[in-house]
């Protein structure tokens with residue numbers, strides 16, 4: 001195929017993937033809505049029991065106990081006997097995941113053909129950067145979805161990816177073309193892939209942390225005698241979500257360290273003759289790194305576990321976003337890409 | 341139960357919050373304990389993150405002095421105030437240094453005692469089971485037929501799962517994941533190593549730039565640099581005595597498509613010799629392809645045009661001849677520069693204007709529409725003045741001091757302005773002289789830098805990542821098995837304790853219990 005054909009294919013496939021992500025999002029939205037409707041007596045009856053597990057888990061958290069209980073809640077997800085609605089919600093969740101896989105494959109094809117069309121790695125400008133980094137979010141989510149039972153995160157993930165792809169296609173589109181000389185280097189490939197994949201994991205970690213805050217608030221309300229909405233009940237216990245967020249971020253952190261503190265400086269040394277120059281992109285990458293280091297510390301510090309740690313994880317993600325997007329748009333520096 | 345609550349990491353997690361009433365020593369000890377506590381580390385990390393931010397939003401002298409000057413002009417009140425706070429040189433400011441120095445003191449104070457604790461813990465045996473196993477994680481209890489080999493089977497199974505196992509009376513204690521803390525310590529120590537590497541480079545290194553017109557050379561002495569930033573303890577003797585010669589420079593640009601004019605390839609063809617008497621070697625200097633000589637790197641940072649002109653004065657004598665580097669002002673290399681002939685007589689001459697590699701004339705006047713030299717032109721205006729007296733003051737080669745000069749008129753009431761193609765000349769009014777546009781050369785901007793300690797910094801970070809992976813992915817945990825006889829039956833209890841931050845042992849305890857049950861069924 002010629003480069004133009006590749007470019008055409010990419011331009012067709014990316015919007016199609018976007019639409020399918022939106023469909024996946026709709027399926028997951030249905031999952032949440034059906035969960036909400038599942039106010040059968042069975043659910044109501046079950047509630048106190050599960051709440052007890054959650055409560056035991058959170059009070060025993062410091063001693064490290066109770067995790068097997070939360071595991072159970074996470075695995076079950078759908079309380080037994082919730083009936084029709086729960087089954088429907090589970091089916092919607094499966095459809096959502098299936099559509100996400102389909103959209104991901106098209107998305108991947110779109111990014112690959114874009115690279116073939118340009119004859120280089122597909123991240124030479126903001127458009128390519130957006131489609132590639134949103135692909136990284138999908139990669140991380142699909143890589144972890146079974147291992148950590150993340151189906152409940154489908155709505156958030158598809159929402160983020162569809163939004164990024166939609167904005168990229170509508171606002172940032174640039175026709176394919178080769179790179180400016182400063183971007184020619186295999187260290188660039190290593191540097192950006194590591195940064196993009198860890199960025200995908202930061203995103204997934206932040207989504208989990210947001211839902212963690214929601215869920216732990218609901219759990220506290222229940223302890224104070226309130227009731228939890230059934231769609232929140234479908235989520236794993238806050239305890240388990242906290243552990244999952246940690247695992248995802250623990251995967252991201254060394255990779256980010258490698259990407260921005262090893263591969264990036266090596267590349268900068270080749271390209272500009274200084275491995276670190278306090279360029280705005282570098283500064284914000286370091287700030288991101290420091291915030292996530294603080295997150296890992298917070299989880300080991302009395303009084304900082306749980307909600308404060310989750311808040312730091314979300315702040316870290318915002319800082320990361322600013323580094324990835326805001327710096328390119330707002331601050332000038334050596335890292336500015338062609339055709340923003 | 342305190343022993344059980346403890347994580348692998350115990351020291352100074354929660355410092356006493358009240359300062360002691362005891363004299364100086366007590367007070368010092370209290371301060372030290374505060375400084376090396378986890379909470380202080382957290383606060384310092386946040387301060388570091390926060391402190392780094394202004395440097396990315398406010399122009400920095402070290403990166404772009406021109407922008408700093410612009411800032412002073414635009415904000416006459418705020419500028420000096422920011423300056424006092426060190427906001428134009430954040431990463432060298434006292435307060436930023438204080439944050440990271442405190443952080444690293446805290447780090448050392450935190451890690452060294454932990455190393456001692458860890459070395460002791462390494463030799464310790466897995467502890468006895470606590471009295472009430474049923475309070476622990478994943479607790480399992482089941483009965484088996486009378487055999488006493490349950491413990492032996494459990495020991496085998498736990499060893500297979502790479503636990504360290506210790507036998508007690510009727511019970512087993514098992515532990516694994518000792519390397520997690522080792523990884524964590526390696527990580528923190530390697531950070532110190534990396535920082536030493538960085539500091540080394542900042543103290544002993546240097547960096548400078550020089551603009552070399554194609555056809556000319558450069559020899560590595562401080563005097564030859566256009567600008568030079570030495571590290572704090574650098575001495576000029578540290579400069580290796582190499583020379584280089586730029587033979588040719590080639591630039592390729594995209595000629596079609598939407599990214600027309602974007603740079604595609606630069607290549608400077610140079611020869612160099614490491615010492616005055618060593619033989620010349622050839623090298624292709626490109627972006628991402630620096631030259632290394634004697635521990636020093638030479639990078640190609642930029643390029644531009646240097647028009648070659650000959651200026652003759654009113655007496656017909658050559659007052660100036662040669663290339664003058666012009667500085668590119670936009671992506672199409674409209675380049676601004678000056679030509680000076682202070683020795684011209686009877687009046688001295690000066691010229692100022694643009695070199696346009698691909699000149700067109702539009703409403704705004706002549707501009708360049710492409711960075712390559714498709715239709716080169718020189719567009720200038722001319723000045724004259726009384727012969728200059730040598731005052732020894734250094735003058736910029738890119739600017740004309742017009743305070744004592746008068747601009748030539750074109751005889752029709754306008755200022756004189758002329759456009760020349762290569763080979764063309766202009767004769768100045770009043771027999772003041774002439775200027776011939778002989779042609780043009782290219783110039784390259786080279787950066788010469790030496791950063792010692794680079795390997796240490798890089799090695800430190802790589803070790804840190806290795807330690808980090810150990811710290812984050814190794815899961816320290818304990819497992820206990822106890823066997824009791826009750827009414828002639830044997831009751832087996834299994835339970836565990838998660839000692840890492842992951843929260844949870846998963847199905848491990850249950851899996852161990854299953855194995856033990858199976859062993860019983862088929863002895």
Ligand code: HEM
Nearest residue numbers: 293296300349376377378381443446447450524811812841
């Ligand atoms: C330059 C500053 C520092 C950075 C970038 C940093 C980074 C990190 C990171 C990324 C972790 C996570 C790895 C893990 O969970 O094992 C960690 C853990 C830890 N850090 Fe630091 N650290 C710094 C300074 C300090 C200081 C000053 C202390 C002493 C108070 C400290 C004590 C600890 C401890 C005890 C852990 C283990 C936490 C756990 O058990 O999960 N760190 N650090």
